[in-house]
Amino acid sequence: MAHLLHIDCSPRSERSHSKKLTREFVEAWKQAHPGDIVSYRDVGCNPVPHVDEPWIAAAYTPPEQHTPELQEAIRLSDQLVDEFLAADIYVIGSPMYNFSIPSTLKAYIDQIVRPGRTFKFEPDNPANPYKPLVLGKKMFIISARGGSGFGTGGKYEKLNYQTPYLATIFGFIGITDITFIDLENDESGGKELADAIAAARTQITQLVAG
């Protein structure tokens, strides 16, 4: 029995392509794996706070030296990290915003990329100071874009700071088994969008079937 964590970050509801497709992915997954546990977090509609000065002080102070104030400053982050680490599989929906990810997803990432919890910082080993701690997991990322040509070999590939960034940051904490399902053409609509949705659905069906 595996634990799947489903994360969305579009602030849209029914109009969101990424949310529609992550929902379809998770429904198909539940049918194929009825015993699996699913948790859901929507940071688009319920954003997590940005990190602030007390958060940084707490995250970079050893837990055994935490005052009650520092414990409180890091409490939500600890809960988010606990939830993240409890999962074996992640399904993340992410729009492209201004060539990158929505700031709500970035705020979530800042909360869970934590020294001592999701990565290890070893300053005494300057050749290799960072060690990932989130190992043996699998991730599926459904990315939605208004335009097109941001994928490998595409006209705007170099402007894509969305999927390369997600691969980098989740790889940094140890999640290297990541599959991307890209849905482009929200802005053109019509047949181009319909074809893109159909292709994404086919990919989802194949991925869930394994």
Ligand SMILES: Cc1cc2nc3c(=O)[nH]c(=O)nc-3n(C[C@H](O)[C@H](O)[C@H](O)COP(=O)(O)O)c2cc1C
């Ligand atoms: C603030 C904002 C910035 C956007 N920036 C881009 C962009 O840089 N490139 C792009 O192709 N689409 C861009 N879009 C379009 C979205 O990526 C597209 O509408 C996508 O489908 C949104 O995801 P959702 O359908 O899950 O809400 C942007 C949309 C918004 C609201």
